[in-house]
Amino acid sequence: MGQGMRLQGISHVLAIASGKGGVGKTTVSVNLALALAQAGARAGLFDADLYGPNIPWMLGVRRKQAAPGEVPVARTRRDPYITPLERFGLKVMSVGFVVGDNDAVMPDPIFAGHIIRQTLQDVRWGELDYLLLDFPPGSGEPQRTLLSTIHIDGAVIVTTPQDLALMDASRSLGMFRQAGVPILGVVENMSYLICPHCGERIELFHRSPRPWAVEGDGVAALGRIPMDIAVSRAVNAEHPLVQAHSGSPAATAFREIAAAIAGKLVDDQRPRV
Ligand SMILES: Nc1ncnc2c1ncn2[C@@H]1O[C@H](COP(=O)(O)OP(=O)(O)OP(=O)(O)O)[C@@H](O)[C@H]1O
Numbered sequence: 340m341g342q343g344m345r346l347q348g349i350s351h352v353l354a355i356a357s358g359k360g361g362v363g364k365t366t367v368s369v370n371l372a373l374a375l376a377q378a379g380a381r382a383g384l385f386d387a388d389l390y391g392p393n394i395p396w397m398l399g400v401r402r403k404q405a406a407p408g409e410v411p412v413a414r415t416r417r418d419p420y421i422t423p424l425e426r427f428g429l430k431v432m433s434v435g436f437v438v439g440d441n442d443a444v445m446p447d448p449i450f451a452g453h454i455i456r457q458t459l460q461d462v463r464w465g466e467l468d469y470l471l472l473d474f475p476p477g478s479g480e481p482q483r484t485l486l487s488t489i490h491i492d493g494a495v496i497v498t499t500p501q502d503l504a505l506m507d508a509s510r511s512l513g514m515f516r517q518a519g520v521p522i523l524g525v526v527e528n529m530s531y532l533i534c535p536h537c538g539e540r541i542e543l544f545h546r547s548p549r550p551w552a553v554e555g556d557g558v559a560a561l562g563r564i565p566m567d568i569a570v571s572r573a574v575n576a577e578h579p580l581v582q583a584h585s586g587s588p589a590a591t592a593f594r595e596i597a598a599a600i601a602g603k604l605v606d607d608q609r610p611r612v
């Protein structure tokens with residue numbers, strides 16, 4: 340289990356992470372959170388990507404004007420004070436709301452980690468079953484600071500087929516293992532295509548013949564998300580896939596992965612014999 344401080348009222352804090360950028364971490368975070376909410380869970384989504392916060396953009400939420408008294412000038416108490424935004428039944432907050440979309444000056448990496456942690460702790464999340472953290476890509480200092488200060492119940496690693504073979508040795512897995520955070524498994528995104536005419540599944544990338552991701556011998560495979568124009572179009576149109584195209588193969592894959600994650604977390608809580 341992670342070593343940091345527990346966020347009150349939240350049953351499971353999950354990190355959605357990747358070794359490199361652009362593999363679909365934010366897309367996966369948004370759609371998994373929606374799939375969990377659709378299954379009846381109370382879910383929240385926190386954009387911890389200080390360097391490229393785009394959850395607000397994907398969900399069509401904007402920074403709102405702070406109500407008088409909402410932003411304390413000199414804080415004497417440590418109670419959370421930021422009301423999260425609500426969208427599609429999710430509670431949403433982005434570190435981008437604090438830092439600003441166009442700020443050219445970036446804080447140094449350790450300080451960045453503390454800004455993310457503080458923002459996370461300042462939100463009035465209330466009672467949640469799951470809080471998904473969209474991590475910055477890679478295994479740099481903000482991620483490490485976050486892992487050492489916030490208790491995280493599990494990590495979901497997003498990858499693409501091209502990088503799958505390198506996964507076992509990857510730094511991001513090492514970072515979570517070192518911090519004592521259980522790795523729930525890997526989501527393979529942009530994994531294959533479904534032919535729009537005949538429905539056939541088309542493999543686009545060479546797959547390693549070695550049996551990868553056998554449980555007990557590495558990291559579990561949580562599922563594969565097809566490459567689908569609906570995934571990017573839905574997100575750009577601010578209607579995430581699981582809501583807008585709920586019958587599509589990709590939406591089905593997201594729901595199955597969400598169920599697998601929920602199942603693993605329940606298993607983890609059973610007393611061990
Ligand atoms: N399964 C998919 N099918 C089609 N397009 C996808 C899929 N997954 C992601 N995309 C598209 O790929 C791009 C990158 O996705 P996304 O922003 O989620 O990646 P990221 O890992 O969060 O990137 P960053 O590291 O920049 O934060 C986006 O334009 C997104 O719409």
Ligand SMILES: [Mg+2]
Nearest residue numbers: 364365388393
């Ligand atoms: Mg992202």
